[in-house]
Amino acid sequence: MSTTQTNQIEILKSPTTKINEVDFENLSFGSVFTDHLFECDFKNGEWQKPIIKPYAPFLLDPSSRVFHYGQAIFEGMKAYKDTQETVWLFRPDENYKRFNKSAVRMAMPEVPEEIFMNGLNQLLQLDEAWIKKGSGNAMYIRPFMIATGKGVIANPSNEYKFMIILSPVTSYYAGEVKVLIAEHFSRAANGGIGAAKAAGNYAAQFYPTNLANEAGFQQVIWTDDATHTKLEEAGTMNVFFVINNVLLTAPVSERILDGVTRKTLIDLATSENINVEVRPVLVSDLVEAAKNGTLQEIFGAGTAAVVSQISGFSYQDIYYELPKIDNSVAAHLKNKLTNIQNKLEEDKFGWTVKV
Amino acid sequence: MSTTQTNQIEILKSPTTKINEVDFENLSFGSVFTDHLFECDFKNGEWQKPIIKPYAPFLLDPSSRVFHYGQAIFEGMKAYKDTQETVWLFRPDENYKRFNKSAVRMAMPEVPEEIFMNGLNQLLQLDEAWIKKGSGNAMYIRPFMIATGKGVIANPSNEYKFMIILSPVTSYYAGEVKVLIAEHFSRAANGGIGAAKAAGNYAAQFYPTNLANEAGFQQVIWTDDATHTKLEEAGTMNVFFVINNVLLTAPVSERILDGVTRKTLIDLATSENINVEVRPVLVSDLVEAAKNGTLQEIFGAGTAAVVSQISGFSYQDIYYELPKIDNSVAAHLKNKLTNIQNKLEEDKFGWTVKV
Ligand SMILES: Cc1ncc(COP(=O)(O)O)c(C=O)c1O
Ligand SMILES: Cc1ncc(COP(=O)(O)O)c(C=O)c1O
Numbered sequence: 001m002s003t004t005q006t007n008q009i010e011i012l013k014s015p016t017t018k019i020n021e022v023d024f025e026n027l028s029f030g031s032v033f034t035d036h037l038f039e040c041d042f043k044n045g046e047w048q049k050p051i052i053k054p055y056a057p058f059l060l061d062p063s064s065r066v067f068h069y070g071q072a073i074f075e076g077m078k079a080y081k082d083t084q085e086t087v088w089l090f091r092p093d094e095n096y097k098r099f100n101k102s103a104v105r106m107a108m109p110e111v112p113e114e115i116f117m118n119g120l121n122q123l124l125q126l127d128e129a130w131i132k133k134g135s136g137n138a139m140y141i142r143p144f145m146i147a148t149g150k151g152v153i154a155n156p157s158n159e160y161k162f163m164i165i166l167s168p169v170t171s172y173y174a175g176e177v178k179v180l181i182a183e184h185f186s187r188a189a190n191g192g193i194g195a196a197k198a199a200g201n202y203a204a205q206f207y208p209t210n211l212a213n214e215a216g217f218q219q220v221i222w223t224d225d226a227t228h229t230k231l232e233e234a235g236t237m238n239v240f241f242v243i244n245n246v247l248l249t250a251p252v253s254e255r256i257l258d259g260v261t262r263k264t265l266i267d268l269a270t271s272e273n274i275n276v277e278v279r280p281v282l283v284s285d286l287v288e289a290a291k292n293g294t295l296q297e298i299f300g301a302g303t304a305a306v307v308s309q310i311s312g313f314s315y316q317d318i319y320y321e322l323p324k325i326d327n328s329v330a331a332h333l334k335n336k337l338t339n340i341q342n343k344l345e346e347d348k349f350g351w352t353v354k355v
Numbered sequence: 356m357s358t359t360q361t362n363q364i365e366i367l368k369s370p371t372t373k374i375n376e377v378d379f380e381n382l383s384f385g386s387v388f389t390d391h392l393f394e395c396d397f398k399n400g401e402w403q404k405p406i407i408k409p410y411a412p413f414l415l416d417p418s419s420r421v422f423h424y425g426q427a428i429f430e431g432m433k434a435y436k437d438t439q440e441t442v443w444l445f446r447p448d449e450n451y452k453r454f455n456k457s458a459v460r461m462a463m464p465e466v467p468e469e470i471f472m473n474g475l476n477q478l479l480q481l482d483e484a485w486i487k488k489g490s491g492n493a494m495y496i497r498p499f500m501i502a503t504g505k506g507v508i509a510n511p512s513n514e515y516k517f518m519i520i521l522s523p524v525t526s527y528y529a530g531e532v533k534v535l536i537a538e539h540f541s542r543a544a545n546g547g548i549g550a551a552k553a554a555g556n557y558a559a560q561f562y563p564t565n566l567a568n569e570a571g572f573q574q575v576i577w578t579d580d581a582t583h584t585k586l587e588e589a590g591t592m593n594v595f596f597v598i599n600n601v602l603l604t605a606p607v608s609e610r611i612l613d614g615v616t617r618k619t620l621i622d623l624a625t626s627e628n629i630n631v632e633v634r635p636v637l638v639s640d641l642v643e644a645a646k647n648g649t650l651q652e653i654f655g656a657g658t659a660a661v662v663s664q665i666s667g668f669s670y671q672d673i674y675y676e677l678p679k680i681d682n683s684v685a686a687h688l689k690n691k692l693t694n695i696q697n698k699l700e701e702d703k704f705g706w707t708v709k710v
Binding site for chain 1: 383384385386388392410412413414415416417418421422423424425426427429431459460461462495497499501502505506507508509510511518520522537539540541542543544545546547548553554555556557558559560561562563564565580581582583590591659
């Protein structure tokens with residue numbers, strides 16, 4: 001990080017802090033924000049001077065493109081504080097690259113690396129007191145970009161706002177997770193935007209997820225929209241299956257988000273000599289394995305939930321309960337991953353980056 | 356419209372007007388807004404007191420759900436002033452119903468009819484001077500709803516803002532329109548949100564449309580995402596084809612928006628004894644008809660562009676030019692439709708509603 005570039009960020013410090021009002025033991029995910037935010041506007045074809053300033057609402061015109069045509073993308077990443085009070089990011093380059101991949105797909109300008117990375121680092125340094133050490137604690141980081149250009153005509157905006165906001169989180173315990181395999185609804189089209197972290201992809205899932213919730217399921221596992229035969233991913237997690245001691249997950253595609261946790265777990269499992277296969281996993285594979293007793297585990301993987309074990313799934317109105325397992329692959333990989341993230345174990349992959 | 360309900364709208368009049376700064380002869384579509392807007396917030400499970408107030412930017416928290424998860428829907432409709440200075444809406448009930456259909460699909464609250472209709476009527480009355488009579492002139496009306504609840508967690512918001520903004524427009528002349536038939540990209544998934552007027556559907560089309568623009572095409576005609584064999588719709592228009600003197604258009608589905616102009620043209624054509632067939636139209640039908648000389652017309656239909664004639668299409672790198680036709684079905688239907696909308700011809704269908 002060059003000092004000159006770092007110095008280019010204007011810093012407007014908040015005269016007060018909200019930190020004493022926060023109960024860090026009882027945080028509801030994504031609901032509390034730190035004292036500052038990072039902001040950089042794009043206009044006249046270029047990125048303007050970035051600023052760090054007090055977290056506060058901002059003004060938008062009612063005709064702003066983001067409201068009408070949905071040009072909006074985001075990332076989700078975490079920072080961790082180790083026992084020495086040093087702050088670490090986990091594979092931030094992956095989030096940065098994916099952010100710009102999303103930007104391209106949504107016809108938005110790419111954010112230069114120094115704006116993204118310096119903004120992130122300086123913001124984390126300024127609000128460092130908000131990052132708590134200890135198992136499960138982390139700073140959830142939300143970089144996002146919205147179209148701020150005015151006018152209700154369906155074409156790309158020429159003005160954008162890139163922001164980073166920070167939300168301290170504790171470990172995310174979802175309770176028992178039963179899933180429904182999607183038979184009608186879907187989250188992504190072939191040739192669509194499923195591989196982008198575009199805001200519109202999430203709202204599309206709310207209604208079918210509400211229906212699943214009402215039926216007693218916490219999550220939906222989406223299938224390919226054309227045939228509903230391939231298992232793809234969950235709301236904000238990629239999915240893994242353990243069948244016959246093989247760890248299986250679908251290849252990423254233009255319908256599936258290329259999750260950082262997913263690729264990390266694949267590498268971790270491989271390095272642990274776990275048999276990993278990345279190949280299309282069919283609903284029929286899963287049902288058959290459940291029936292013949294070879295299905296051992298299903299789990300979701302993502303930055304927010306880390307690794308989330310699934311207790312059973314429903315397909316065509318039949319509920320398949322998973323066996324209770326003592327030494328699960330999920331728990332083993334979760335432990336490895338969080339140890340590396342929290343600097344409790346050597347990071348031989350070079351995934352952790354000091355802030 | 357009951358007086359009591361009407362009176363429930365608080366009206367905050369703008370002390371000044373921007374109307375004298377507007378060049379009504381040279382309006383760029385959707386870029387100029389009237390003096391007022393209508394607003395109604397949803398919180399604590401209910402719609403709050405509606406207000407009409409000066410058009411102005413408003414404050415949103417950086418963590419507002421609309422920015423992160425894309426809960427945002429809209430409608431597009433027009434009001435027309437006849438030679439007697441009376442203002443008319445065209446089938447507003449259809450837009451109202453579709454708005455709430457979109458709301459349900461995006462897990463947003465439905466807007467009560469009196470809030471939508473009274474808001475619309477009173478706003479149009481207040482800014483009536485902005486509605487110009489004469490061919491092509493209209494007031495474009497943009498009702499929209501966004502999720503304003505705070506928090507970066509991917510589930511439905513519990514707070515929303517419903518707004519109506521008004522933009523005076525003149526006839527929308529797109530110039531020559533050549534289209535590209537989509538072979539890879541697509542706008543909607545089976546079981547997705549294509550039939551909803553959800554903001555995210557539009558941003559998804561910008562990148563592939565930019566690619567088409569660069570190749571010399573103004574619009575893309577989307578095909579079904581699974582096979583790319585069925586012709587579906589264009590960016591903000593449904594599409595019609597005239598082959599062998601038969602007017603063809605695809606049936607609406609969960610991938611295709613149920614356009615008001617589309618259903619209106621179907622009824623108009625039928626009442627004019629034009630042979631209409633609503634059935635899947637295959638890319639191969641179109642190519643074959645172009646080759647054997649039976650393809651007469653292609654046109655788009657939507658509120659913004661009304662009826663937009665297409666001069667040719669490209670598929671698999673071959674460009675098919677359409678014949679120049681004197682008495683086109685497109686021009687005939689457009690004329691009928693705009694005459695009814697502008698009260699120059701009897702509205703035997705009861706589509707026009709006085710404001
Ligand atoms: C749709 C979707 N799939 C998968 C993931 C998991 O990705 P990651 O591990 O990078 O957080 C996320 C969350 O970011 C997501 O939104
Ligand atoms: C995707 C899409 N298809 C078709 C249409 C045409 O619908 P309508 O005739 O109701 O304006 C629109 C515009 O509203 C649209 O956005």
